[in-house]
Amino acid sequence: MNSPILRLALPAPVFGLFDYLPPAGLDPALLQPGQRLMVPFGPSERCGLLVEIGTDSEIPGSRLKAARVLLDEQPLLDKTQMDFLRWAAAYYHHPQGEVLMSALPVRLRKGKALLKPRPDHVFLLQEPDEVADALKKRAPRQYEILCWLRDKGGSARLEDFRRQFPSGRSILNALRLRGCVDLGIGEAVPGVLQTPAHELEPEQQAALDAVTANLDEYGAFLLDGVTGSGKTEVYFHIAEQVLARGRSVLLLVPEISLTPQLVRRVARRLAVRVAVMHSGLSDGEREQAWQLARSGEARMVLGTRSAVFASLPDLGLVLVDEEHDASYKQQEGFRYSARDMALVRASRAACPVVLGSATPSLESLRNAMDGRYGWLRLTRRAGGARAPRMQVLDVRNQRLAAGLSPVVLQALEQTLARGEQALVFLNRRGYAPVLSCYGCGWLSDCPRCDARQTLHLGQGKLICHHCGNERIQPKTCPSCGSSEIHPLGQGTEQLEETLKQRFPEYPLVRIDRDAASRKGTLERLLARVKEGGAGLLVGTQMLAKGHHFPNLTLVVMVDVDSGLFSADFRSAERMAQLIVQVAGRAGRAELPGRVLLQTRFPDHPLLRSLVEEDYNAFARRALKEREMAGLPPCSSQALIRASARSLEIAEGFLEQAAELAGRSADGRVAVWGPVPAPMRKRAGRHRAQLLLQTGQRPELQRLLDLLVPALSSLPDAGRVRWSVDVDPVDLY
The missing domain is CATH 1.10.10 (Arc Repressor Mutant, subunit A)
Incomplete structure (x- = not known):
């Protein structure tokens, strides 16, 4: 009797599977897809995942190697999960082994034994x-x-x-x-602290009824609700019904900063054990959460984008909060969209999926307008709270203090004097975006990127936010030796310094990636704000969504101009979303809210549209413009990126790829480029890109099926690093 052939997925940049013989002396009946095996791989060995068991191989039997040891008695991934992951690998044209192994905790990818449960x-x-x-x-x-x-x-x-x-x-x-x-282990819920459900308002009840009308079938819904309209309470009511039927719930959030407060709300509201998954956890913590979910002990998984691949038995509901957020797209390695994968996962599990946002992506909004999603509207703030009043401030020809106009400073003073809270928002961490010499014009350019190094005064360093390169802050100009070097522009550190000097009697909290870098710091800072321990908040987009500060009545956006003019066609959409999300932090309780938008372009149509109308009006106008230009979501794109020691090498590889794509596309897919990337040099490598676009998604997939396997064989393939990004969310 011939030995069975084991087809394994290995974490290697190879698109196919690897054939092996069973380990010597092992009963083949013990083998099942989803188990791990240690196998010889070149001069070393690797941990692989068994995908298929076959009877023949294209490799001669004399050349086949035997796997060394079976690591698991039972599969770690079931067939449903494996099929989903293999589909994702095929759609995004990424090596199967890297995709399948990425669904396992880090220790298990290395061949380690499962951790024994340990209270945490x-x-x-x-x-x-x-x-x-x-x-x-x-x-x-x-x-x-x-x-x-x-x-x-x-x-x-x-x-x-x-x-x-x-x-x-x-x-x-x-x-x-x-x-x-x-x-x-994990987040559990004591019944004594369970929070009773809120009574739903008519719009919330209508949304609940629409989703729960048939919980045993796939259905996609866009929960389009203004900030503060109670979307989370709708999530809870739906989840309550699903959990009562003994099924599991997956809740995705875009940022780690949203998980602590949401976990607590879930725990006190639903009385269900929660497995939390995000990159802020240690490898051991993530593995314990993964085991809780896989075993069914935790019937709810709450996490950031990678949680979409969590093992959950009998999945009954998928919730995607802030579905518009670009953080759901993985930008390195396996470039997937967690939002889009959530839709596929719900479809395969035959359960509803709810995408929630106050500022829906144009993709989701178009699907709702075309009837592919159920469109659930929440047009009023919960509890009778009023929408904040927006005001555009023209700061041209005004004397600014660290970027703040006299009108803003006066509004801050009045707000704080009333005992209310104010948020000053600037999506730029550090002290200043650039250091400059007044003598010779030297700028703090990054030596490895086409970008400036940001001054971080607290650390005494210049740091590149793109590649991480850093150096000690110079006391004199590195070019001419002059002592006349000064920061240009503002960052959150500088705002904090200025506001502390201006309002010394009011406690201030700064929340950005630098201030909240240590584990647990963010949760403590947010708790301090909610308890009234800070009158002033200074922060970046970490504060833009999901947070509820009842006493916050004033929001100041220091610089809204950066997103108004950009080479990226999505910049206007993102800026509109950011403005609405940040504005939504104000006036969420009984006190009215006010939003001040500082700009040097007060007549810009985007700002006027948001202030005089609403996000929905802006989005409809933007969709018409995209349709006229043939841009997503009215078309489908894939971006092939290449980087090399020189721009000529990167572009040369992409020219070869473009020629091959042109022959294979047969005129059904537009091939644009190659062109240099908007940031030509990053982390010491020169970058170029090739864009493929068509109005028919199947045509794009057919082209990629032919093109991607051939890219490794192009003459210059060995001289570049290349990647394929299907449905890219930025062109950088």
């Missing part, structure tokens, strides 16, 4: 008030811990607990014996 959270089982008489006087430390857990929402990471109570281990054990707390 502490949960509150009894409210402090219920045991106050017994503990408050006799065991004040135990009572303090219970109150701390209540303030944390009923659960906390053991790591945070140990940091807060370094000698609290014995006290925690005493509380466990009393039945006041427990330890466990």
Whole structure:
């Protein structure tokens, strides 16, 4: 009897599978797709995933190597998950092995054994008030811990607990014996802290009824609701019905910054164990969450884009919050869109998928207008809150203080004097975007990119935000030796410095990637803001969405001009979304909100459209322009990028690719380029790109099926790094 042939996916830049023989002495009946095996690969060995078991191979039997060891008794990925991942690899034209292995936690990709479950959270089982008489006087430390857990929402990471109570281990054990707390894995929910459901308003109820009319069939819905309209409460009501039927829920969010507060809301609202997945977790934490989801112990997964590939048995609902956000597109390696993959995953699971946003992407809006998605509208803010009033401020010929006009400074002073909060928004971290010499004109250019190095005064460094290159801040000009070097422009650090000097009596919190780089810092800063510990907020797009600050009544956008003029056809859409999202932080409770937009182009049609009409009017106008120009979402694109030691080599490879594409496309797909990338040099490599575009998506896929396998054989392929980006969200 011939030995079966094992077809394995390996983490290698090869589009096919690798054939191996079973390990010596292993009963082939023990082998199942989805198991891992260690196999010889060149001079070393790698961990691979068994995809198929066949009877023959194109490689002669004498050349086939045997796998060395079977690592798993049971498959780590089931057939449904494997089929989904293989489809994604084919659609995005990325090597199967890299896609399939990316769905496993990092340790498992390296051939390590599954981690044994280990408690990583502490949960509150009894409210402090219920045991106050017994503990408050006799065991004040135990009572303090219970109150701390209540303030944390009923659960906390053991790591945070140990940091807060370094000698609290014995006290925690005493509380466990009393039945006041427990330890466990992942986010669990104590029933005593469960938050009751809010009564839905008519528009919310109509949206709920539409989605839940048939929970056993695929249906795509766009939940198009203004900021503060209660989209999250609609999510919860739908999830409640799905969970009650014993099925699982996947909730995607675009930013790590949204997960802490959302986890707490989910935990207290739905009484379900939650597996949290995002890049801010350690490898061990991510693996434990993955195991919780795969086993069904956690019936809800909440995470950023990679969570779309989480193993979830009996998936019954997919929710994509802030579906318009560009963060859902992976920009390196396997370039997938988590939003689009969420739609495919829901279709394969025969369950509803809800895309929520106050500023829907033009792709989703077009699908809703054409009837491919159910269009659910929430036009009013929940609880009777009023939409903020927007005002365009012309700052031409005005004397600015760190970019702030006199009108803005006066508005800030009045807002703070009333005891209300204000947000000053600038999507530019650091102190200043460039350092310049007044003597010779030297600029702090990055030596590895066509970009400037940003001044980070707190660190005393110049840092490139594109490649990470950094150097110590010079005291004199590196070119002419002059001491007349000064920062140009503003960043959040400079705003913080200026506002602290101007309003020293009001606490200020800055929230950007630098200020919240350490684990747990962001959550503490947000808690401080919500508790009223800061009158002033300074921040970047980390504050643009999802956050609810009831006392925040004024939003100032320092510079809205950067997105008004760009070579990227999506820049106007993104700027409109950003303005509306940031503006939506103001006036979310009883107090009215006000939004000030500083600009040197007050008559720009985008600004006028948003201020005088609304986002929906802007989006309809933008869709007409895209249709006239034949741009997405009215067409489909793929971008082939190449980088090399010189621009000539990169363009030479793409010229060969363009010639091949032109022959294969037969006039059905437009081939544009090659051209240099808008940022020609990045991280020391010169970049060029080739754009493929057509009005028919199947035609583009047919061309890529022919083109991509042939690219590695082009004469210059060995001299460049190249990639294929299907449905690109930017052209940089």
